[in-house]
Amino acid sequence: MSKYVLVTGCAGFIGFHLCRKLIEEEYKVIGIDNINSYYDKKLKKKRLEILSQINLNTKNWKFLKIDLVDKDSLLEIFQKYKPQTVINLAAQAGVRYSIKNPTAYINSNILGFYNILECCKIFKVKNLLYASSSSVYGGNTKIPFSENDSVNHPISIYAATKKSNELMAHSYSHLYGFACTGIRFFTVYGPWGRPDMAPMIFADAIINKKTLKIFNYGNMSRSFTFIDDVIEILISLINKPAVPDENFDSRNPNSATSWCSHRIFNIGNDNSVGLLTFVNMLEEELGLEAIKDFVSLQRGDVVNTISDNTNINKWIGTYPKTSLKKGIKIFIKWYKDYYN
Ligand SMILES: NC(=O)c1ccc[n+]([C@@H]2O[C@H](COP(=O)([O-])OP(=O)(O)OC[C@H]3O[C@@H](n4cnc5c(N)ncnc54)[C@H](O)[C@@H]3O)[C@@H](O)[C@H]2O)c1
Structure with a gap:
């Protein structure tokens, strides 16, 4: 049996950290x-x-170097390496950019993901993990966000593509029997992070004395989730493919568990932090004060995200716990080293 694990989006933030850990743990990895x-x-x-x-x-x-949209190249790779486990992290990320350029999201996240599902079907992949997002919770006001909540009201095209991925994976798992696990990531941060996300934008603005836009006048909060916690959980999920849930409750149409081998989990820190508290913590760590400009909410942005970790904790016995204080320290140390 092939021992290859295939990771898409390996040059991205989460994909890079995952590949690094997998290589160190002596998995054979195709990125x-x-x-x-x-x-x-x-x-x-x-x-x-x-x-x-x-x-x-x-x-x-x-x-x-391959695009998910290029199905022929994907088929060649699956044919050659026959991976038993696939982790799909490649996607057009970012809520705000999806308002400007929705086509990029339809291509990478819908067509690209469909190609991955087809390859998994044809080459009988045993375990598919794929990135969803906390943004599927859209305008939900019930907190914390649980996988059992309805997620039928996305407020950006990005969120709509992620919710679509969950539906597509469910139908493929049901029709073709392979295990699929969807992961709703909550604001992941850490070394080698994404320059389009708040931690990097804020650190850059504070250090370089640029004006920092504080959206919704600071009335926002996030489950900031440290990258090492995410990677530890992904490795556990690689080793524990989804199975049908014998306690599946068919009366709950939103149930996170399923009668087929498809599950969805939140991966988010259990402590949600206000935007201004987050900026203050960065200021303290950097020993600098931010120049703040308080502005209104951006279209597509979710106001508060808070992760309910009951299901992931039940499934693998852990959930993201690194404190923001510790995570910010590690992140800022990397940021200063990398950007000199
Ligand atoms: N980082 C977070 O906080 C967060 C939160 C929610 C969901 N997610 C999801 O997790 C996944 C990984 O996120 P990330 O933060 O590492 O993002 P990232 O943008 O750093 O990584 C994605 C990688 O995929 C590649 N890619 C994009 N489209 C592609 C395509 N069509 N073919 C091949 N490669 C392609 C990009 O070049 C990039 O290197 C994404 O699916 C993202 O939507 C991330």
Whole structure:
């Protein structure tokens, strides 16, 4: 049986950390990415360089520059390596950009994900993990956000594509019997993070004395989730494919559990923090004060995200717990080193 694990989006923030851990733990890893220019390509290339350096010792890593939309190339890769486990992290990310350029989301997140599902079907992949997002909770006001809540009201095209992925995965799992696990990530941060997300934007603004826009006049909160916690949970999920839930409650149409091998889990810190508290913590760590401009809410933005971790805790016995204080310390240390 093939021992290959295939990770899409390997030059991205989460994909890079996952591949690094998998290579170190001696999995055989195939990484694919189209290295698009949504944000600084240098950061993506640097991440890939690090993966190649680890590989000098392990020889367990292969990178292929491929777009998920290119089905023929994907089929060749699946044919050649026959991965038993696939982790789909490649996507057009970002809520705000989805208002400007929805086409990128339809291509990568809908067509690209469909191609992954087809390859999993044809090559009888045993376990598919795929990235969803806390943004599927849209305008929900019941907190914390639970996988059992209705998520039928996305407020951005990005969220709509992620919810669509969950529906597509469910039908493929039901029709073709392979295990699928969807992961609703909550604001992941840490070293090698994404320049389009709040932690990087804020750190850059504070250090370089740029004006920092505080949306919704600061009345927002996030379950900031440290990258190491995310990776630990992803590795556990790789080793524990979804199975049908014998206690499945058919009266609850939103149930996170399922009669087929498809499950959806939140991965988010259990402590949601206000935007201004977050900025204050960055200021303290950097020893600098932010220049703040208080502005209204942006279209598409969710106001508060808080993760209910009951289901992931029940399934693998843990959930993201790293304190924001500790995580910010590690993140800022990396940020200063990387950007000199
Ligand atoms: N980081 C977070 O807080 C967060 C939160 C919710 C959901 N997610 C989801 O988790 C996944 C990983 O997020 P990330 O933060 O690492 O994002 P990222 O943008 O850093 O990584 C995604 C990678 O996928 C690649 N990619 C995009 N479209 C592609 C395509 N069509 N073909 C091949 N490669 C393609 C990009 O070049 C990029 O390197 C994404 O699906 C994202 O939507 C992330």
